[in-house]
Every structure is written in C-alpha cells, then in structure tokens.
Amino acid sequence: MLTGRFPQLRLRRLRKNENIRRMVRETVLTVDDFIYPIFVVEGENKKEEIPSMPGQFRYSIDRLPEIGELVLKAGIPAVILFGIPEHKDELGSDSYSEEGIIQRAVRKLKKECPELYVITDVCFCEYTSHGHCGYLACSGEVCDVDNDKTLELLKKQVISHAEAGADMVAPSGMMDGMIKAIREALDSAGFSDIPIMSYAAKYASAYYGPFRDAAESTPAFGDRRTYQMDPANFNEALREVALDIQEGADIVMVKPALAYMDVIRAVKETFKYPTAAYNVSGEYSMVKAAAMKGWIDERRVVLETLTSMKRAGADLILTYHALDVAEWLKES
Numbered sequence: 001m002l003t004g005r006f007p008q009l010r011l012r013r014l015r016k017n018e019n020i021r022r023m024v025r026e027t028v029l030t031v032d033d034f035i036y037p038i039f040v041v042e043g044e045n046k047k048e049e050i051p052s053m054p055g056q057f058r059y060s061i062d063r064l065p066e067i068g069e070l071v072l073k074a075g076i077p078a079v080i081l082f083g084i085p086e087h088k089d090e091l092g093s094d095s096y097s098e099e100g101i102i103q104r105a106v107r108k109l110k111k112e113c114p115e116l117y118v119i120t121d122v123c124f125c126e127y128t129s130h131g132h133c134g135y136l137a138c139s140g141e142v143c144d145v146d147n148d149k150t151l152e153l154l155k156k157q158v159i160s161h162a163e164a165g166a167d168m169v170a171p172s173g174m175m176d177g178m179i180k181a182i183r184e185a186l187d188s189a190g191f192s193d194i195p196i197m198s199y200a201a202k203y204a205s206a207y208y209g210p211f212r213d214a215a216e217s218t219p220a221f222g223d224r225r226t227y228q229m230d231p232a233n234f235n236e237a238l239r240e241v242a243l244d245i246q247e248g249a250d251i252v253m254v255k256p257a258l259a260y261m262d263v264i265r266a267v268k269e270t271f272k273y274p275t276a277a278y279n280v281s282g283e284y285s286m287v288k289a290a291a292m293k294g295w296i297d298e299r300r301v302v303l304e305t306l307t308s309m310k311r312a313g314a315d316l317i318l319t320y321h322a323l324d325v326a327e328w329l330k331e332s
Ligand SMILES: [Zn+2]
Pocket: 123, 124, 125, 126, 132, 133, 172, 173
C-alpha cells in the first residue's frame, strides 16, 4: 500500500490547513445521517425534561408537532417514537390498540408534520406491567418471555402502527423469527411498502439505564439476558444480522454504538446493508454529565463520537444529540 518512504513521503502535507483537510476528509457527518428519538406520554400540554437525560423531554401528543417542526427545520429526516402509556397490563395491550399512545402519536405527527418520516419502535417493555419485551410465561417461580406467543402479539402491533400511518417499523425485542413474522404480517395486511429497521444486534447493556428512566421500562424483576445479546459476543451478532436479513430486514441496527464499534464495522463489511447505530441514552448522559462539569468540550466530543460511528460503518445514527449537532453543522 505504501508507495514512497520518508523523507519523500510526508503525510503531514495533507494536514497543513483546514482547506486541504476538508479536501481529503474521508467521513463527513450530515443531518441526513440522523434519526431523532422522541418519548411520548399521556396527558396534555406536557414537555417534561428527563432528569437523567438533560436536554431531552417527554412530550404529550398535543405538543408533538412542536418537536416535529424543530426536527424538520434542522433538516433531520426522521424521528423514532417511543410510547409511554398510562395503562400497562400483562400483554401490553396498549401497544396494539388503535387508540394506543403510539397510534395516536403517529396520526398526530403525520397530520401536522407530513414531511417528517416517522419510525415506530416496536416492542412491549413500555407497555407491559412486568416490563419485559413480550408475553411472559411462568412455570412456578420461573418466568421468561415466550418467543412464539410474542410473535403473534408483534404482528398485531406492527399492523396497528402501519394503519396509523407509520413510515417504517423498528422491532427491538430480539425475539427469534421476529422479522419474518413482521414482514409476513405487514405484507398480508397490504403494507408491503413499509420497511423494517431491525434492532438486529441488540446487547443486554448497562448503557440503557437513562432510557429506562425515561420510558419507565425497567423490568419489574429479572433482566433481559434471555433475549438480548451477551456483550462478550461478536460472532453471534453476525449470525443475528444474517438471520434478520434473510427474514426480510431492510436496515439492520447495532445497539448500543460506542462500545460496539467493532460490531458495526463487521456488520457493514460483511453484509453491505444499510446499517444503523443507536447512540444510546447512557452514551448521551455520560457526555452531558461530563460537559456540565466542564470536564470535556461537549461539541467536540459529540462530533468526534458520531463521526467515528459513521467511520465504523454506520449509515444512520439514532441519537439524542441530533438537534444540537444539526445546529453545529450549520454553524461550521
Ligand atoms: Zn423491549
């Protein structure tokens, strides 16, 4: 690969000033790369800051257009919605109700901000009384999510999202056969044009802490290690992604991002599929906390981190920093 040697070859020549650095820059972050996550709550006229995620809010449905407009004005193409219902039950029935929080939120946003691309997170943890990502089956004291029964409920959920007007669905529950079930459900209900962004390699991560605070989705008991992946595993991530692609995923996601750059890289190189990375709540909150203490330069750290995710192979980044970064990119 090297065609010369020092002292004729000097790599610093191409770093001499900002013009030449711009000319040879390999990775450029743009607003087109971003998907902005939004939390939706019941009630009226609500915009509540999430304590562990400074700068992020939960919006009631009537105030969603306000944030939708901001996202559009920033040039960010898409949002992903997370619903926090008032009513939770064993089955998470609000998640597939026509009058569920997400279904109403989607209808509101698509009506008031029609140019906005609206993605829905598809799962049960925010909707179930036990906080797990599906149908819970117990034998004696031992409970676990029943994979195949959950698939049946997932089908109902995606169809209700599609009927409400969602542009894309993003299943995050890590059930086996999830993408196949959802693709078939969408197709048979006449929604064959709705793409699926699969949370294909989703790890059982401690980085989700602030999100669970935001979405009130902490499991009432146990953890999610029987369905989310072991952080120690790499090869398994490739198998998960391969299966999801085979089953019909249009975009594959790695979550979290920062501690899994090797996985993002390998997924992109192996499959050449549109690849998304979720810059999760814990990654966001760490930066925010350190910046608030004056320990780091928030802007530089965020830009460096998101650029690195893109360099690793992410085509899309789900990030709470999206609105700030859009502003910064405009300024520079
Ligand atoms: Zn879940």
